[in-house]
Amino acid sequence: MSRWKTHPEEWVAGLDAGAKVGHKHHIIPKFVLRRWADPAGRLQVFSRADSKYSTRAIADVAVKDFYTFVALDGSSNSTYEEFLSKVEADAAATIAWLLNPLRRTSTELTTEQRWSLDLFVGFQLVRGPRSRREIEQLADFYGKSVSEGRIPDNVLSGLEFVTHQNDHIQTMGERAETVADCLHSRPARLVRLDQALLWISDEPVVVEHNDTNEDHHPDCFLTKKQLRQRAARAKKAESTEYSHVLHFRPTRRLGVLNADAILIPLAPNTALAFGPPAPVLDLLVPDTRLVGDAAVAFAKTHNDQISSSAVDVIIGPPQDQDFNQRTMPPPTAILQVCGPKGVATAAINEIHPRIRPRRYTKDAPPPQE
Numbered sequence: 374m375s376r377w378k379t380h381p382e383e384w385v386a387g388l389d390a391g392a393k394v395g396h397k398h399h400i401i402p403k404f405v406l407r408r409w410a411d412p413a414g415r416l417q418v419f420s421r422a423d424s425k426y427s428t429r430a431i432a433d434v435a436v437k438d439f440y441t442f443v444a445l446d447g448s449s450n451s452t453y454e455e456f457l458s459k460v461e462a463d464a465a466a467t468i469a470w471l472l473n474p475l476r477r478t479s480t481e482l483t484t485e486q487r488w489s490l491d492l493f494v495g496f497q498l499v500r501g502p503r504s505r506r507e508i509e510q511l512a513d514f515y516g517k518s519v520s521e522g523r524i525p526d527n528v529l530s531g532l533e534f535v536t537h538q539n540d541h542i543q544t545m546g547e548r549a550e551t552v553a554d555c556l557h558s559r560p561a562r563l564v565r566l567d568q569a570l571l572w573i574s575d576e577p578v579v580v581e582h583n584d585t586n587e588d589h590h591p592d593c594f595l596t597k598k599q600l601r602q603r604a605a606r607a608k609k610a611e612s613t614e615y616s617h618v619l620h621f622r623p624t625r626r627l628g629v630l631n632a633d634a635i636l637i638p639l640a641p642n643t644a645l646a647f648g649p650p651a652p653v654l655d656l657l658v659p660d661t662r663l664v665g666d667a668a669v670a671f672a673k674t675h676n677d678q679i680s681s682s683a684v685d686v687i688i689g690p691p692q693d694q695d696f697n698q699r700t701m702p703p704p705t706a707i708l709q710v711c712g713p714k715g716v717a718t719a720a721i722n723e724i725h726p727r728i729r730p731r732r733y734t735k736d737a738p739p740p741q742e
Contacts, residue, residue, distance in 0.1 A: 388459075390444070393451035397435035400501050400575050401688075402461040404468075406431045408640040409573060411691035419687045419696075421704050422728040426697040434686060438733035440500075442539045447739045453542050457496065464493030468639055471563060471658055481656035488557065494637055494645070495552035496545065498578040498629070502684040504548075505541040505730040506707045507623060510721055512536035514710065517717035529716045538733060539740050555629045559647040560655040567664040569641035569692040570672035574683035579675065580626050581634040592618040593711035600713070620711040621721070625682040636675065641690035644675065681705070685729055704728050 399406070410416050415428050440454040467486045470476060482490070516534025524532075595603075600617060629635060635647040646661075663671050680687050681702050689696035710721045 388452050388455040390448075390450045390452050393454040394441055394449045395438065396451070396454070397432060397437050398439040398441075398451075398454050399431075399435045400439065401434065401497075401573060401577060401686075402465075403431055404461065404465045405573070405577075405639065406434060406688070409688050409690055415691075417689040417691060417693065417696045419689075419699075419701050420685055421683055421687065421701065422685045424701075424703075434688070436502075436732075440542060441733050442542045443537075443735070443737050443739055445739050449733075449735050453545070457500065460489075460493055460496055463489040468493075468645075471645070472640060472643060478657070478659045482658060484654075484656070487561075487654075487656055488553070490561070490645075491553040491556040492549065494556055494578060494635070494647075495549035497637060498552050498580075498627075499545050499548040501576045502730050503576050503623075503625065503682070503707060504545075506684060508536055508541050508544075509730060510708055510725070511621070512540075514717050514721050517720055518715075521715055521717060526716050530719070535731070537740060538731065538737050541730075543740075552629050555650075556635065556647050557654065558650040559635070560651050561645060561647050561658050563639075563658060563660050564636075564644045564646050564671065565660055565662050566642045566668040566672060567662070568668055568672075569690040570668065570676075571638045571641050571644060571690065572676045572679050573638045573688050574679045575686040576625065576682045576684060577637050577679070579636045579678045579682070580629060580632045581636070581678075582626050582628060582631075583633050589711060590618045590620050593620050595713070597713040597715070622709045624705050624707060624709060638675070638679070641692065 406416065407414075410431055414431055416431060416434060418427050418429050418434065419425070420427070438449070438451075440457060441449050441451045442453060444450040467482065467489050470486075513534045517529055517532070520529055520532075595617075603617070626632075633649065636644050638644045684707075687701060689699070704724055706722055706724050708721050710718055712718055
């Protein structure tokens with residue numbers, strides 16, 4: 374069992390609250406990005422926000438103060454970036470051992486190694502810009518939905534209701550641990566390709582489902598008139614139990630608990646894949662080797678998923694000389710919500726002109742205890 378679970382205070386002891394304030398924070402860890410860099414340390418990058426290809430240094434595929442938060446005393450605090458560095462360091466050694474071509478696949482991971490891997494992937498699923506934009510958009514939706522009818526639509530549509538910038542960071546740890554617990558019950562394997570074909574992005578975890586994700590609640594199809602009638606009936610019956618189900622769906626698939634598979638690329642020719650849950654913990658990590666057309670087909674499916682879930686940055690391997698000529702998917706809405714058209718639903722369902730999350734500002738008010 375990981376000391377993160379058994380001795381959390383000891384595990385995070387000594388983290389420096391100010392060491393990384395004002396620094397660039399990597400969403401994809403540097404030790405992972407190095408495997409996509411050329412010998413000069415440069416990366417092939419496509420930005421969905423700018424619709425441009427570029428070559429960047431590893432240091433430039435980062436966001437200033439992305440994991441800095443406002444402490445209770447109003448100061449800027451980068452403890453979480455330090456904490457994530459510790460999560461990454463624990464996983465990096467395990468990943469390096471897994472990627473060693475001389476590794477014996479009959480050798481099991483230790484429970485500690487397996488947990489470091491699960492926690493690393495859990496954080497990679499929830500620490501990125503998409504999760505932050507989802508929180509931002511839900512806050513904007515709530516503000517607009519309770520203001521419709523009180524503020525003219527043409528004025529309301531030009532407003533944006535802003536959540537506290539700490540909200541994403543505040544929820545990351547619990548969410549990552551929940552994902553890690555789900556992953557821990559799933560056998561893992563490496564998928565090794567005979568060619569360096571895999572892309573990585575600022576949302577590097579792919580959650581695969583075989584269903585179509587088209588289930589709806591009956592309230593999804595109610596009109597504004599029908600909603601008013603429901604509210605009027607509740608008022609006439611002097612009932613305080615008026616409800617309306619709002620159905621939100623992220624435009625990338627999540628649902629780790631019932632996923633068919635979860636994958637993350639570890640190198641341009643290797644992905645880590647978690648299969649369906651097993652009744653007992655399996656500490657072996659066998660290899661599946663794909664060659665020729667099978668490798669190309671796997672990479673195409675993976676790259677389509679990676680590029681469509683990315684918020685901004687997509688990175689191709691240096692061996693892909695045609696990466697800067699690839700056709701990339703245009704930006705899409707982060708979430709979808711069912712229901713009658715209005716200013717609030719439009720704020721969710723239409724593509725927002727600001728693709729990236731809001732940047733950190735030290736002028737934000739301290740959070741409430």
